[in-house]
Amino acid sequence: MRLPAISHSPLSPRKRIALVAAVAISVLLGGTLAAVAATGSPAAAGSAAADRGAARAGANARAAQGSAPYIFIHDPTMAREDGTYYVFSTGDPAGSIGNGNIQIRTSANLRDWSYAGTVFATKPAWITAALGDIPNLWAPDISYFGGLWHLYYAGSSFGSNNSVIGLATTPTLDPRSPKYHWTDDGLVFRTTSADNFNAIDPSLVTAADGGKWLALGSFFSGVKLIQLDAATGKPVASPTVYSLASKPSPDAEEGAGITYHDGYYYLFVSVDNCCRGISSTYHIQVGRSTSVTGPYVDASGTAMTNGGGMEVQGTDAGMIGPGGEFVFTSGASDWLVYHYYDAFDNGDAWIQIRPLTWVGGWPVTGQPLVPVPGQSGPPAN
Numbered sequence: 411m412r413l414p415a416i417s418h419s420p421l422s423p424r425k426r427i428a429l430v431a432a433v434a435i436s437v438l439l440g441g442t443l444a445a446v447a448a449t450g451s452p453a454a455a456g457s458a459a460a461d462r463g464a465a466r467a468g469a470n471a472r473a474a475q476g477s478a479p480y481i482f483i484h485d486p487t488m489a490r491e492d493g494t495y496y497v498f499s500t501g502d503p504a505g506s507i508g509n510g511n512i513q514i515r516t517s518a519n520l521r522d523w524s525y526a527g528t529v530f531a532t533k534p535a536w537i538t539a540a541l542g543d544i545p546n547l548w549a550p551d552i553s554y555f556g557g558l559w560h561l562y563y564a565g566s567s568f569g570s571n572n573s574v575i576g577l578a579t580t581p582t583l584d585p586r587s588p589k590y591h592w593t594d595d596g597l598v599f600r601t602t603s604a605d606n607f608n609a610i611d612p613s614l615v616t617a618a619d620g621g622k623w624l625a626l627g628s629f630f631s632g633v634k635l636i637q638l639d640a641a642t643g644k645p646v647a648s649p650t651v652y653s654l655a656s657k658p659s660p661d662a663e664e665g666a667g668i669t670y671h672d673g674y675y676y677l678f679v680s681v682d683n684c685c686r687g688i689s690s691t692y693h694i695q696v697g698r699s700t701s702v703t704g705p706y707v708d709a710s711g712t713a714m715t716n717g718g719g720m721e722v723q724g725t726d727a728g729m730i731g732p733g734g735e736f737v738f739t740s741g742a743s744d745w746l747v748y749h750y751y752d753a754f755d756n757g758d759a760w761i762q763i764r765p766l767t768w769v770g771g772w773p774v775t776g777q778p779l780v781p782v783p784g785q786s787g788p789p790a791n
Contacts, residue, residue: 460776481525482507483515484759485549485611485665485734488747489559491583495520497747497761498529498561500734501546509533510546512563512578520763520779526585529561529578534594537565540574547576548663549734553614555713559583560643562598562624564610565655571608574600576744578645598644599626599636607631607651613667613736614638615675617702623656625677628664632656632715633679635668635703652703655679655714663695663719669744671768674698677706680733681719687757690731694748695719696773709772722746723775728753729762730782737766746775754783 428700450482495517501510508528515523533547550563558579577595586592596682601609608630615623615635622638624645637646654677657663664679676698682691697706697714705713713716723732729750736747745765751757765776 416504420461420683435694447668482513482759483523483761484749486554486747486749486761487550487743488734488738488763489552489554489583490738490740492516494584496526496552496583497523498550498552499761500548500550501528503546504699505545510544512547512550512561517710521781523761523780529563529592530594534576534596536594536596537574537576539567540597541572549611551613551667551736555616555640555676556643557581560614562612562614564612566608566610570603571601571605572603573609574598575609575624575626579643585711595643599624605630607634613663613665615668615678615702616670617671617675621702623666623702625666627654627666629661632661632663633666633677649704654704654706655697655717655719657681665734667736668702669739670702671744671773672688672771674700674771675702675706676737676773677704677709678722678735679714679719679738680735680760684731684733686731687751688730688753689752690733690757692731692733693725694723694732694735694746696722698771720772723764723768723774725750726778726782730757732762744773745779746773 426688449771457734463770482502486497486499489496497515498774499513501512502508507513511528511530513528514526516526518521544567548564550561553560558581561578562575564573564575575598577598578592579595580766581589599609608628609626610628611626613625615625618685619621623635624638625633625635633651635654636649638644639646662683663679664708667678669676674774676696678696680692681695682693684690684692697708697719700707707713708718725731730753731778732748732750734749738745738747746764746766748762749759750762752760761780763779766773767776
């Protein structure tokens, strides 16, 4: 489960630190094939709850200060329609932006982002009935199939696996269109304290045969996968829950996403701890499989269900603790979209986008497209 606090101003002064560009290449050479011990059990979730509770308190404090602009981007997911890019992200935990509902931002160039409202005006009643008055909705995932945009998202509370995954749909992302309207399609999947995994951080997976799946999970017993009915966007009857990745207790991994490339499914996960500002230890790992249901292994052959995972993006210059990743694909090109904590702006979370290239069958990140701490001009070529 992932929650940051943000009040980031793209106009605030920043100091540029040299980028560390050799990480991914050293990974391919065997230098950082990581099987990073993580956190993933109910006990670990308690520590994570404290981190996220502090993050929420920080968000409340910054919102109360009234400094402009108050900005909050965490767990971004991205789509493109008619030349406009849309980013959806976790709701503001302070409630100052959109009452904690899933946020929307738009851009024409992937660099400059403008707030464009929220998916819902108020949290769906079925969520508050199931979970109580939670402060915000989490970790959206956007995709298009069946003539509709599908937005999966989660509701929960810190340290708990009493969680729900919901779905909203719209025929267009353009709010100027008369067809624009988000329909609340209700519950997709849920877990309770009786389960040993956690139904948050949903991410749609489209298999090579067109089948639809949903990755999910945070702490507890790791990352899971269930099959969806492509006609409804909801689970098939009595879906099998596949285990894709886990770490040693307390199993700190979450925010999984799967993309298909050149015969392999690539499982990206956010590992270690978010929501601690510049003390966050989040980083992004990856493994691959020839089957959507696994097994996924890293470049050294270690199974991700046995602690494996190759680092694909770590802390870089003033961009601390990258995570909440989403792979955006357009034609033959891929981009890694994620958040980080800004070392030059109070550790607030902000968005970054990097091109993904594939070297020796593994993803390598390129130069950042969104201005980085200390940089106000165009990104490096």
